[in-house]
Amino acid sequence: MIRLTPLLFLLMPIATLATNLKPFVSDGCSWFPDGTYQHNKLWLNCCQAHDYDYWQGGTYQQRLDSDERLKACLTDVGQHGIGTLMFAGVRVGGTPMLPTSYRWGFGWPFPRPYRALTGPELQQVKDMTAGLGKQ
Numbered sequence: 001m002i003r004l005t006p007l008l009f010l011l012m013p014i015a016t017l018a019t020n021l022k023p024f025v026s027d028g029c030s031w032f033p034d035g036t037y038q039h040n041k042l043w044l045n046c047c048q049a050h051d052y053d054y055w056q057g058g059t060y061q062q063r064l065d066s067d068e069r070l071k072a073c074l075t076d077v078g079q080h081g082i083g084t085l086m087f088a089g090v091r092v093g094g095t096p097m098l099p100t101s102y103r104w105g106f107g108w109p110f111p112r113p114y115r116a117l118t119g120p121e122l123q124q125v126k127d128m129t130a131g132l133g134k135q
Helices: 004-011 044-056 060-076 080-093 119-132
Strands: none
Touching: 044 060, 060 080
16 A cells, blocks of 8 residues: 555645745737727727736636636727637637636646635735735
8 A cells, every 4th residue: 555655646626736926917908009009009908807807717717707708808998809819819819728827717837727716825825915916
């Protein structure tokens, strides 16, 4: 039995191991402009709020809700067509299964599948964002 114990640790899913959240960063709208030519930061705040959600990650439904908020935010600044285009882009490119800097849950080490944040993970989010005015 003692010989099997190290093997059991190797077989544990990576997602169950304790991890540390990296500090929040936003790259704006990633591979997309942050606004129009005339108003080059018109929807930047929409993308930054979206990045905050993606940084902390969570469930599939939380990601869908975040993507829908991004689309609604763009509509609110008068860019419904851009919102529809960006919604399609983030639905395809934001999967947590790709090792990108803009994936769902990018604040956590890769790989991190869809799952609700635990109490200690939520505390890390709170601690990391205390100075950002988010919570």
